[in-house]
Amino acid sequence: MTPTQSTQIPDSELFAYPHLYRKIAGALQYLSITRPDIAFAANQICQYMHAPTNYHFQLLKRLLRYIKGSLDYGLPISPGNLSLRTYEEADWASDSSDRKSVSGFCTYLGNTLISWSVKKQTTVAKSSTEAEYRSLSAAVSDVLWLRRLVQELQLPQSSPTTIYCDNTSAINCSGKKSYFSRSHQTY
Template sequence: MTQPPGFVDLKHEDYVCRLHKSLYGLKQAPRAWNERFTTFLPSLGFKSTFADSSLFVKIVDTYVVILLLYVDDIIITGSHPQAITEVIQALTHEFDMKDLGPLHYFLGIQIVQNKNGLFLSQDKYVTDLLTKSDMLLSKPCATPCLPYNRLLSNDGKPFNNPTMYRSLVGALQYLTFTRPDIAFAVHQVCQFMQRPMDSHFMAVKRILRYLKATRGCGIQYIRGSLDLSAYSDADWAGDPNDRRSTTGMVVFLGSNPISWMSKKQQTVSRSSTEAEYRALSTTAAELDWLKSLLSFLQISLAEPPLLFCDNLSAIALTCNPIQHQRTKHIEVDVHFVRERVAKQQLHVQFVSSTEQFADILTKGLSAPLFQTHYANLRLNFSAPELEGG
């Protein structure tokens, strides 16, 4: 490597430094590699976007090539096979890379291409997690948490191994990338990382028992329309510890779920209308981001996104520009959903509570209702061949 500024030998300015440790083993290696790689991509015609700094797109005439970078793992796809091959050859010539062929395994996620589309799962990850927690032979259960039950911060005795608790919960967080059905249950146990109780660990074990029963579960993505729609829900004052509400939302591209969230709101809502209105604002922001991302991928929406909500009062707030006495305390930034509706960039529509897909992300449900929403999220079972490590 060249001599660093400030440490140049004046007698031998043309000398270089000899590394005693591989650059790949240094702490700053991933950042250095990412900077080197992203600096080279523009020379191949790729452009980055503010919507996602790890996503690069190359557009030439009628075809597009998309490259996704995560540290040193890369996915390349596009609409023209020859253009993809040329990009791979250029990258291989510049960097020491290996082409693993069609996508089967990426960052712990298994991808199976079948006649219906793509099937994404983390079956191997679940098996490794059950083995690590010694729950591989546990008794399975039908739901990841007790119906309509909330965890208390001081329920029972402190758990004697908080390190193991944090390790398991952290692993479960990564599993929610392909398992929206456990998002709410994982959201609950994540709140007690600092001081877990025995009851909290029992909740973690129930999630693992549910995973034992649904090891082969994943999301099936099929071909369809490119219309954006979303379901927004909130459980008003559902947390007994601080009385904050939980926002649940799921976004569909056509009939395929592409984004979901179960997250506690930052402030206490004074009514169910306010809680639902805040959830609408959060979901509208996610739709804005997805619209900009799709636009960068040269995908145009024929119609404005459709946002479903099961609270008529919250829907009325999105259409009514008058500041009522009961809503004047709500922060200004939450009202931006009203601006989107006024400009006809977003349509908000009522949906009955029985057809509210996001209900599974705000509370624990009974087994029959849980199975209904489980199917609504296009979760099903498959037996994909395990690949990778």
């Protein structure tokens, strides 16, 4: 499923077996824990569990066919360097129905993916910088938690965790304590 593909088809009929749709969609959501390659598509499919249409069921079957052809995919665990690094991204106003942005980040311990998230932001961002800044903030929160976890697992991090962000304005905002004047507070 492409990120820009619209999943809302207004003149599509309701799917005749919504219970079946919900059952399969729920199983796909569970599977996405170990298959991050299907996480976005599973999330999109799950957004229509309350009233799935025939079009949504076609998307669900398409995802099942992809899974059948990629059974060997998964999360590889490899030995090596044990330093944390994170990549974050945001897609500004990507949902045309509500104009909300989608945030995503993933964190590696060495070469092994250990944490990831893709979520629609709760409010509408007024700019791509704001959307990226929110995504960066969520990634930092996750990194702080992960650093505490790996410390408990006796894998101390001797250097700061690198967080990769491709938005120069969001990077600049993250270094300023009172950038957002809307709240009139210093952070």
